[in-house]
Structures are given as C-alpha cells and as structure tokens.
C-alpha cells in the first residue's frame with residue numbers, strides 16, 4: 465500500500481476537472497458522508513450534504529454510491545435523493561430511473577450467484593449465540609451479510625475477530641471483511657472495486673472522451689475501489705481513451721489512494737467547491753448561448 469498520497473485541496477480538484485467533459489463521482493457512506501455513531505441505525509447523511517449531491521446531479525455530475533450498507537439502508541440514508549447504488553460491498557446494485565433505457569426495466573440487481581441464504585441464516589444464528597455473553601458487541605443483521613460491531617468497546621477487537629473466524633470455519637464460501645470497529649461476514653468474491661467498474665460500465669457515456677471517475681472513501685474496504693478506479697487499464701473496455709481515475713482517501717491511514725483529505729468536513733468542502741465550479745461554468749456557458757442567440 466502506498467503511504468504518501470497527495471493532499472487534495474478543493475482547488476486542485478476543480479483545476480483538474482476543468483479539463484474533463486464528464487465527471488463520475490463515486491462515494492462511500494459511513495465515514496465519508498456520515499459521521500460515525502455507536503449504533504449504525506442512528507447514522508444520518510446531513511441534509512446539507514444531500515442538497516449538494518442533488519445540485520451536482522443537476523449540473524451534469526453523475527453521482528453514485530458504493531457502500532457496505534444494505535440497499536434498503538443506503539436508500540433511506542440518502543432519501544429523498546435517488547442515486548445509483550452499489551450496496552453490501554457490491555452484492556446489491558440499483559440504478560436509478562435516469563439510467564434506465566426502458567420504462568419497465570428492473571433496476572435492482574442482486575448478485576445471487578454469491579449468496580447461500582441458508583448458510584447466511586446459520587452464520588447469523590452462530591454469531592448471535594457466540595456473542596450472547598458480551599454486552600458490548602452489536603450484531604447487525606443485513607439481508608446478505610452480517611456484521612459484528614465493537615465500537616462500544618474497542619478493546620474487544622481481537623475477541624471479535626477470533627469469534628467471527630471460529631464461526632466462519634465451516635463456511636469456506638464466506639470471508640471476513642475488516643472495517644472501522646467491525647468485522648463483517650460476506651460471500652467470497654464481493655468487493656467495491658468490481659462494484660465500481662460494473663456501475664461505471666452501466667452509467668458511463670461511452671461515446672465521450674475526457675472523462676474522469678473519482679472515488680472517495682475512508683475504510684479498508686474502500687482500498688479495492690481505489691485500486692480499480694486508478695487502474696485505467698481495467699476501467700471500462702472498448703474506449704479509445706480510458707477515463708482518468710482519482711482515488712481520494714478520507715483520513716491519514718495508509719492507503720493506495722493517490723490523494724487524501726483529512727476528514728468528513730473536508731469531503732463536504734470538496735463537494736461544495738465542485739458545485740461552485742459547476743455553477744460558475746454553467747452560468748458562463750448560458751451567457752455564451754444567450755450572446756450567440758442575439759446574432
């Protein structure tokens with residue numbers, strides 16, 4: 465992992481985007497858009513952040529979410545705005561209606577290839593049973609995965625790991641994903657890198673060059689996303705000029721992202737700055753159109 469990413473000042477991002485026609489912005493939720501809480505059910509994405517995302521969409525920036533949250537939870541955290549979402553680390557994909565080619569197209573996909581629901585139920589039961597004596601653990605049961613949280617008492621990190629490893633022993637098709645004060649059991653083969661490339665393939669305007677794809681995330685699971693987006697060879701096949709990809713890590717932990725910002729506040733600043741840039745650009749463009757229409 466590279467440990468010398470460059471600090472992404474808001475102006476740096478804007479300077480960079482001045483030269484790109486299309487911008488695809490992929491965002492993680494927890495630790496990137498929303499502040500951490502003890503109980504995942506208490507998390508919110510501030511309304512001010514949602515408004516910025518909505519305005520960015522109006523100015524032609526394609527915004528998509530790539531999260532470990534389930535689709536249902538991600539949607540409720542983002543309501544009332546509708547965005548394309550890769551949820552449960554990419555197991556659940558939902559495009560919003562603006563990307564549908566047909567009126568009756570099913571826009572939700574669950575990659576059922578990866579999921580054995582009987583096994584998942586057993587794993588959930590085993591984890592609950594193993595945790596019964598610990599007050600400080602919190603088990604988050606999701607539709608296609610299960611997470612063991614220890615934020616309430618970080619000293620339990622090793623115990624949480626040991627317990628989850630033990631539970632997963634009889635299930636070779638399941639792996640443990642580390643996160644911030646959490647261990648999560650997910651089906652093998654699911655990661656945010658694959659999810660981003662899949663979403664990009666669906667939502668990208670392939671007829672256009674000068675495209676930039678950005679992914680902002682804070683956690684270990686986001687590293688696969690940074691690797692995918694920064695590897696222009698992997699990114700969407702069949703294009704003359706592959707899009708340029710920027711990975712932006714939130715926080716100072718070791719990362720393979722080429723850029724970083726310090727915290728969630730700086731993510732919001734980055735987004736706000738990007739919006740001001742789009743507003744100024746579109747105002748000056750509409751001025752040019754008005755002037756031209758006089759002739």
Ligand SMILES: O=P(O)(O)OC[C@H]1O[C@H](O[C@H]2O[C@H](CO)[C@@H](O)[C@H](O)[C@H]2O)[C@H](O)[C@@H](O)[C@@H]1O
Nearest residue numbers: 493494500501502504531532533615644645646
């Ligand atoms: O990919 P993300 O959008 O970052 O989601 C990753 C996990 O986020 C949630 O857990 C994290 O946030 C919780 C609420 O603030 C916090 O209590 C926990 O310590 C964090 O790890 C969510 O609960 C998980 O399901 C997601 O996988």
